Amino acid sequence: MAIKIYAFGGGQMVEAMLRAALKKGIIKAETTGVTDISADRVNYLTDTYHFQASQQPDWTAITAADLVILGVRPQDDWQQIMKELVNHDYAKDVLSIIAGVTVKQLASQADRFAITRIIPNTLTDVAMGYSGVVKNDRANQTVIEEFLNSFGKVDYIDESLLDVFTGYGVAGPNYIYNFLISFTNAGVLAGMPRQQANKLALENLRAAAAFVEQSGKHPAELLDINNSAGGVGITAQHELDKSSFSAGIENAVLAAVNRTKELGKQNKGD
Numbered sequence: 001m002a003i004k005i006y007a008f009g010g011g012q013m014v015e016a017m018l019r020a021a022l023k024k025g026i027i028k029a030e031t032t033g034v035t036d037i038s039a040d041r042v043n044y045l046t047d048t049y050h051f052q053a054s055q056q057p058d059w060t061a062i063t064a065a066d067l068v069i070l071g072v073r074p075q076d077d078w079q080q081i082m083k084e085l086v087n088h089d090y091a092k093d094v095l096s097i098i099a100g101v102t103v104k105q106l107a108s109q110a111d112r113f114a115i116t117r118i119i120p121n122t123l124t125d126v127a128m129g130y131s132g133v134v135k136n137d138r139a140n141q142t143v144i145e146e147f148l149n150s151f152g153k154v155d156y157i158d159e160s161l162l163d164v165f166t167g168y169g170v171a172g173p174n175y176i177y178n179f180l181i182s183f184t185n186a187g188v189l190a191g192m193p194r195q196q197a198n199k200l201a202l203e204n205l206r207a208a209a210a211f212v213e214q215s216g217k218h219p220a221e222l223l224d225i226n227n228s229a230g231g232v233g234i235t236a237q238h239e240l241d242k243s244s245f246s247a248g249i250e251n252a253v254l255a256a257v258n259r260t261k262e263l264g265k266q267n268k269g270d
Protein backbone atom coordinates (compact mmCIF):
# COMPACT_ATOMS: atom_id res chain seq x y z
CA MET A 1 0.00 0.00 0.00
CA ALA A 2 1.22 3.49 -0.86
CA ILE A 3 2.76 5.53 1.96
CA LYS A 4 0.81 8.72 2.71
CA ILE A 5 3.26 11.58 2.86
CA TYR A 6 3.02 15.24 3.68
CA ALA A 7 5.99 17.57 3.16
CA PHE A 8 6.66 20.98 4.66
CA GLY A 9 8.78 22.73 2.05
CA GLY A 10 8.54 21.68 -1.56
CA GLY A 11 12.06 22.66 -2.62
CA GLN A 12 14.63 20.91 -4.76
CA MET A 13 15.43 18.05 -2.40
CA VAL A 14 11.85 17.21 -1.45
CA GLU A 15 10.90 17.25 -5.13
CA ALA A 16 13.75 14.88 -6.01
CA MET A 17 12.80 12.43 -3.24
CA LEU A 18 9.08 12.48 -4.04
CA ARG A 19 9.69 12.17 -7.79
CA ALA A 20 11.69 8.96 -7.24
CA ALA A 21 9.15 7.52 -4.76
CA LEU A 22 6.31 8.31 -7.18
CA LYS A 23 8.16 6.59 -10.03
CA LYS A 24 8.68 3.48 -7.85
CA GLY A 25 4.98 3.48 -6.83
CA ILE A 26 5.82 3.89 -3.12
CA ILE A 27 3.63 7.00 -2.97
CA LYS A 28 0.63 8.16 -4.97
CA ALA A 29 0.08 11.73 -6.14
CA GLU A 30 -3.42 11.86 -4.62
CA THR A 31 -2.14 11.00 -1.13
CA THR A 32 1.03 13.10 -1.29
CA GLY A 33 0.63 16.58 0.15
CA VAL A 34 3.12 19.43 0.06
CA THR A 35 2.97 22.87 1.55
CA ASP A 36 5.33 25.55 0.34
CA ILE A 37 5.22 29.28 1.01
CA SER A 38 6.11 29.95 -2.62
CA ALA A 39 3.09 30.06 -4.97
CA ASP A 40 5.39 29.23 -7.90
CA ARG A 41 6.54 26.00 -6.23
CA VAL A 42 2.95 25.05 -5.37
CA ASN A 43 1.85 25.54 -8.98
CA TYR A 44 4.87 23.73 -10.33
CA LEU A 45 4.43 20.68 -8.04
CA THR A 46 0.71 20.51 -8.82
CA ASP A 47 1.15 20.86 -12.58
CA THR A 48 4.16 18.55 -12.88
CA TYR A 49 3.30 15.70 -10.50
CA HIS A 50 -0.34 16.32 -9.50
CA PHE A 51 0.69 16.39 -5.83
CA GLN A 52 -1.80 17.95 -3.39
CA ALA A 53 0.20 21.15 -2.99
CA SER A 54 -0.89 24.36 -1.26
CA GLN A 55 0.58 27.46 0.34
CA GLN A 56 -1.25 26.74 3.60
CA PRO A 57 -0.88 23.39 5.39
CA ASP A 58 -3.77 20.98 4.87
CA TRP A 59 -4.23 19.64 8.42
CA THR A 60 -6.70 16.94 7.44
CA ALA A 61 -4.12 15.45 5.07
CA ILE A 62 -1.30 15.97 7.58
CA THR A 63 -3.02 14.13 10.42
CA ALA A 64 -3.85 11.26 8.03
CA ALA A 65 -0.23 10.99 6.79
CA ASP A 66 2.11 8.09 7.68
CA LEU A 67 5.11 10.36 7.33
CA VAL A 68 5.66 14.10 7.56
CA ILE A 69 8.79 15.44 5.89
CA LEU A 70 10.47 18.57 7.19
CA GLY A 71 12.02 19.84 3.95
CA VAL A 72 12.75 23.46 4.79
CA ARG A 73 16.16 25.08 5.30
CA PRO A 74 17.96 25.48 8.66
CA GLN A 75 17.22 29.22 8.75
CA ASP A 76 13.48 28.67 8.15
CA ASP A 77 11.04 28.46 11.06
CA TRP A 78 11.07 24.67 11.51
CA GLN A 79 10.33 25.08 15.22
CA GLN A 80 6.96 26.62 14.43
CA ILE A 81 6.18 23.69 12.12
CA MET A 82 6.96 21.25 14.95
CA LYS A 83 4.79 23.21 17.36
CA GLU A 84 1.88 23.10 14.93
CA LEU A 85 2.31 19.35 14.48
CA VAL A 86 2.03 19.01 18.26
CA ASN A 87 -0.99 21.33 18.41
CA HIS A 88 -2.77 19.31 15.73
CA ASP A 89 -2.01 16.00 17.49
CA TYR A 90 0.02 14.57 14.64
CA ALA A 91 0.98 11.09 15.86
CA LYS A 92 3.09 9.33 13.21
CA ASP A 93 6.64 9.71 11.89
CA VAL A 94 8.58 12.91 11.24
CA LEU A 95 11.46 12.75 8.76
CA SER A 96 13.76 15.76 8.72
CA ILE A 97 16.17 16.65 5.93
CA ILE A 98 17.03 20.01 7.52
CA ALA A 99 20.80 20.33 7.51
CA GLY A 100 22.38 20.88 10.92
CA VAL A 101 19.24 20.41 13.04
CA THR A 102 19.79 17.49 15.42
CA VAL A 103 17.31 14.81 16.48
CA LYS A 104 17.59 16.23 20.01
CA GLN A 105 16.70 19.74 18.83
CA LEU A 106 13.73 18.39 16.87
CA ALA A 107 12.60 16.28 19.82
CA SER A 108 12.87 19.28 22.15
CA GLN A 109 9.74 20.57 20.43
CA ALA A 110 7.92 17.25 20.74
CA ASP A 111 9.58 14.51 22.77
CA ARG A 112 6.81 11.99 22.04
CA PHE A 113 7.45 12.15 18.27
CA ALA A 114 8.98 9.41 16.17
CA ILE A 115 11.85 11.31 14.57
CA THR A 116 14.28 10.38 11.84
CA ARG A 117 16.92 12.76 10.57
CA ILE A 118 18.51 12.07 7.21
CA ILE A 119 21.08 13.55 4.92
CA PRO A 120 19.47 12.47 1.68
CA ASN A 121 21.45 11.03 -1.12
CA THR A 122 21.12 13.25 -4.21
CA LEU A 123 21.32 10.55 -6.91
CA THR A 124 17.60 9.98 -6.44
CA ASP A 125 16.74 9.66 -10.13
CA VAL A 126 18.93 6.57 -10.49
CA ALA A 127 17.95 5.36 -6.98
CA MET A 128 21.62 4.83 -6.07
CA GLY A 129 23.81 6.24 -3.33
CA TYR A 130 23.43 6.15 0.45
CA SER A 131 21.34 8.44 2.61
CA GLY A 132 22.80 8.92 6.10
CA VAL A 133 20.10 8.10 8.64
CA VAL A 134 19.73 8.80 12.39
CA LYS A 135 16.51 7.83 14.14
CA ASN A 136 15.10 7.78 17.64
CA ASP A 137 13.57 4.67 19.21
CA ARG A 138 10.01 5.53 18.22
CA ALA A 139 10.67 5.77 14.47
CA ASN A 140 8.81 3.32 12.26
CA GLN A 141 11.77 1.70 10.52
CA THR A 142 9.62 -0.19 7.99
CA VAL A 143 7.94 2.94 6.63
CA ILE A 144 11.14 4.98 6.72
CA GLU A 145 13.17 2.34 4.87
CA GLU A 146 10.50 1.72 2.25
CA PHE A 147 10.47 5.42 1.45
CA LEU A 148 14.26 5.92 1.56
CA ASN A 149 14.98 2.80 -0.48
CA SER A 150 12.84 4.20 -3.30
CA PHE A 151 15.59 6.72 -4.04
CA GLY A 152 18.76 5.01 -2.83
CA LYS A 153 20.23 3.00 0.01
CA VAL A 154 20.09 3.44 3.77
CA ASP A 155 23.17 3.84 5.98
CA TYR A 156 22.38 4.12 9.70
CA ILE A 157 25.10 6.23 11.25
CA ASP A 158 25.95 7.93 14.50
CA GLU A 159 24.70 11.52 14.44
CA SER A 160 28.21 12.79 15.19
CA LEU A 161 29.22 11.55 11.72
CA LEU A 162 26.44 13.31 9.77
CA ASP A 163 28.53 16.35 8.79
CA VAL A 164 31.29 14.09 7.51
CA PHE A 165 28.68 12.00 5.73
CA THR A 166 27.40 15.16 4.00
CA GLY A 167 30.76 16.57 2.90
CA TYR A 168 32.14 13.18 1.92
CA GLY A 169 29.28 10.86 0.97
CA VAL A 170 26.47 13.10 -0.20
CA ALA A 171 28.86 15.48 -1.98
CA GLY A 172 30.55 12.32 -3.33
CA PRO A 173 29.20 12.48 -6.88
CA ASN A 174 30.84 15.92 -7.28
CA TYR A 175 34.30 14.45 -6.72
CA ILE A 176 33.55 11.68 -9.21
CA TYR A 177 32.26 14.14 -11.84
CA ASN A 178 35.48 16.11 -11.44
CA PHE A 179 37.56 12.98 -11.86
CA LEU A 180 35.61 12.06 -14.98
CA ILE A 181 36.19 15.51 -16.51
CA SER A 182 39.92 15.47 -15.73
CA PHE A 183 40.35 11.92 -17.00
CA THR A 184 38.45 12.69 -20.21
CA ASN A 185 40.49 15.85 -20.76
CA ALA A 186 43.65 13.81 -20.28
CA GLY A 187 42.55 11.49 -23.08
CA VAL A 188 41.76 14.46 -25.34
CA LEU A 189 45.11 16.05 -24.51
CA ALA A 190 46.80 12.82 -25.55
CA GLY A 191 44.99 12.98 -28.92
CA MET A 192 41.79 10.97 -28.45
CA PRO A 193 38.48 12.39 -29.79
CA ARG A 194 36.40 13.72 -26.85
CA GLN A 195 33.40 11.45 -27.36
CA GLN A 196 35.57 8.35 -27.39
CA ALA A 197 37.61 9.57 -24.39
CA ASN A 198 34.38 10.14 -22.48
CA LYS A 199 33.11 6.66 -23.36
CA LEU A 200 36.36 5.02 -22.20
CA ALA A 201 36.49 7.08 -19.00
CA LEU A 202 32.96 6.13 -18.01
CA GLU A 203 33.48 2.44 -18.80
CA ASN A 204 36.76 2.37 -16.85
CA LEU A 205 35.06 3.99 -13.88
CA ARG A 206 32.19 1.52 -13.92
CA ALA A 207 34.41 -1.52 -14.54
CA ALA A 208 37.04 -0.57 -11.93
CA ALA A 209 34.30 -0.09 -9.29
CA ALA A 210 32.75 -3.46 -10.22
CA PHE A 211 36.16 -5.17 -10.09
CA VAL A 212 37.00 -3.76 -6.65
CA GLU A 213 33.60 -4.86 -5.39
CA GLN A 214 33.59 -8.33 -7.00
CA SER A 215 37.26 -9.24 -6.35
CA GLY A 216 37.15 -8.09 -2.72
CA LYS A 217 40.74 -6.93 -3.23
CA HIS A 218 42.17 -3.65 -1.98
CA PRO A 219 42.75 -1.22 -4.89
CA ALA A 220 46.47 -1.22 -4.01
CA GLU A 221 46.60 -4.96 -4.81
CA LEU A 222 44.96 -4.31 -8.18
CA LEU A 223 47.49 -1.55 -8.87
CA ASP A 224 50.33 -3.98 -8.08
CA ILE A 225 48.97 -6.33 -10.74
CA ASN A 226 48.65 -3.51 -13.32
CA ASN A 227 51.96 -1.77 -12.56
CA SER A 228 54.57 -4.16 -13.97
CA ALA A 229 58.31 -3.49 -13.88
CA GLY A 230 59.37 -0.51 -15.98
CA GLY A 231 55.97 -0.47 -17.66
CA VAL A 232 53.31 2.03 -18.69
CA GLY A 233 51.28 1.79 -15.49
CA ILE A 234 54.14 2.42 -13.05
CA THR A 235 55.29 5.39 -15.18
CA ALA A 236 51.86 7.00 -14.78
CA GLN A 237 51.84 6.02 -11.10
CA HIS A 238 55.11 7.88 -10.54
CA GLU A 239 53.58 11.11 -11.94
CA LEU A 240 50.43 10.71 -9.84
CA ASP A 241 52.52 10.12 -6.73
CA LYS A 242 54.48 13.34 -7.39
CA SER A 243 51.30 15.37 -7.96
CA SER A 244 48.74 16.81 -5.54
CA PHE A 245 46.12 14.32 -6.75
CA SER A 246 45.47 12.72 -3.33
CA ALA A 247 45.91 15.90 -1.30
CA GLY A 248 43.55 17.78 -3.64
CA ILE A 249 40.73 15.30 -3.01
CA GLU A 250 41.44 15.12 0.72
CA ASN A 251 41.48 18.91 1.08
CA ALA A 252 38.26 19.26 -0.91
CA VAL A 253 36.48 16.76 1.36
CA LEU A 254 37.75 18.48 4.52
CA ALA A 255 36.59 21.87 3.17
CA ALA A 256 33.15 20.42 2.34
CA VAL A 257 32.81 18.92 5.83
CA ASN A 258 33.82 22.22 7.45
CA ARG A 259 31.34 24.11 5.28
CA THR A 260 28.60 21.68 6.34
CA LYS A 261 29.41 22.44 9.98
CA GLU A 262 29.34 26.21 9.34
CA LEU A 263 25.97 26.00 7.60
CA GLY A 264 24.58 23.87 10.42
CA LYS A 265 25.29 26.70 12.85
CA GLN A 266 22.72 28.87 11.00
CA ASN A 267 19.86 26.72 12.21
CA LYS A 268 17.07 28.32 14.21
CA GLY A 269 17.58 26.00 17.14
CA ASP A 270 20.88 27.62 18.13
Ligand SMILES: NC(=O)c1ccc[n+]([C@@H]2O[C@H](COP(=O)([O-])OP(=O)(O)OC[C@H]3O[C@@H](n4cnc5c(N)ncnc54)[C@H](OP(=O)(O)O)[C@@H]3O)[C@@H](O)[C@H]2O)c1
Pocket: 008, 009, 010, 011, 012, 013, 014, 035, 036, 037, 038, 041, 071, 072, 073, 074, 076, 077, 081, 097, 098, 099, 119, 120, 122, 170
Ligand atom coordinates in the same frame (compact mmCIF):
# COMPACT_ATOMS: atom_id res chain seq x y z
N1 LIG B 1 19.36 20.21 -2.36
C1 LIG B 1 20.12 19.22 -1.93
O1 LIG B 1 20.84 18.58 -2.72
C2 LIG B 1 20.16 18.81 -0.47
C3 LIG B 1 20.86 17.65 -0.11
C4 LIG B 1 20.86 17.25 1.22
C5 LIG B 1 20.20 18.01 2.18
N2 LIG B 1 19.54 19.15 1.81
C6 LIG B 1 18.88 19.91 2.87
O2 LIG B 1 17.50 19.90 2.66
C7 LIG B 1 16.92 21.10 3.14
C8 LIG B 1 16.11 21.73 2.01
O3 LIG B 1 17.03 22.02 0.93
P1 LIG B 1 16.56 22.33 -0.55
O4 LIG B 1 17.79 22.40 -1.39
O5 LIG B 1 15.48 21.42 -0.97
O6 LIG B 1 16.04 23.83 -0.29
P2 LIG B 1 14.97 24.68 -1.06
O7 LIG B 1 14.90 24.26 -2.50
O8 LIG B 1 15.25 26.12 -0.77
O9 LIG B 1 13.59 24.22 -0.36
C9 LIG B 1 13.06 24.74 0.80
C10 LIG B 1 11.61 25.19 0.45
O10 LIG B 1 10.87 25.33 1.65
C11 LIG B 1 10.10 26.53 1.56
N3 LIG B 1 9.75 26.95 2.91
C12 LIG B 1 10.48 27.66 3.80
N4 LIG B 1 9.82 27.79 4.98
C13 LIG B 1 8.65 27.13 4.84
C14 LIG B 1 7.54 26.87 5.71
N5 LIG B 1 7.50 27.33 6.96
N6 LIG B 1 6.49 26.16 5.24
C15 LIG B 1 6.51 25.68 3.99
N7 LIG B 1 7.53 25.90 3.10
C16 LIG B 1 8.59 26.60 3.53
C17 LIG B 1 11.01 27.46 0.79
O11 LIG B 1 10.29 28.55 0.23
P3 LIG B 1 11.09 29.94 -0.11
O12 LIG B 1 12.18 29.60 -1.05
O13 LIG B 1 10.03 30.80 -0.71
O14 LIG B 1 11.60 30.45 1.21
C18 LIG B 1 11.58 26.52 -0.29
O15 LIG B 1 10.71 26.41 -1.40
C19 LIG B 1 18.08 21.98 3.60
O16 LIG B 1 18.25 21.89 4.99
C20 LIG B 1 19.25 21.40 2.86
O17 LIG B 1 20.47 21.62 3.50
C21 LIG B 1 19.50 19.56 0.50
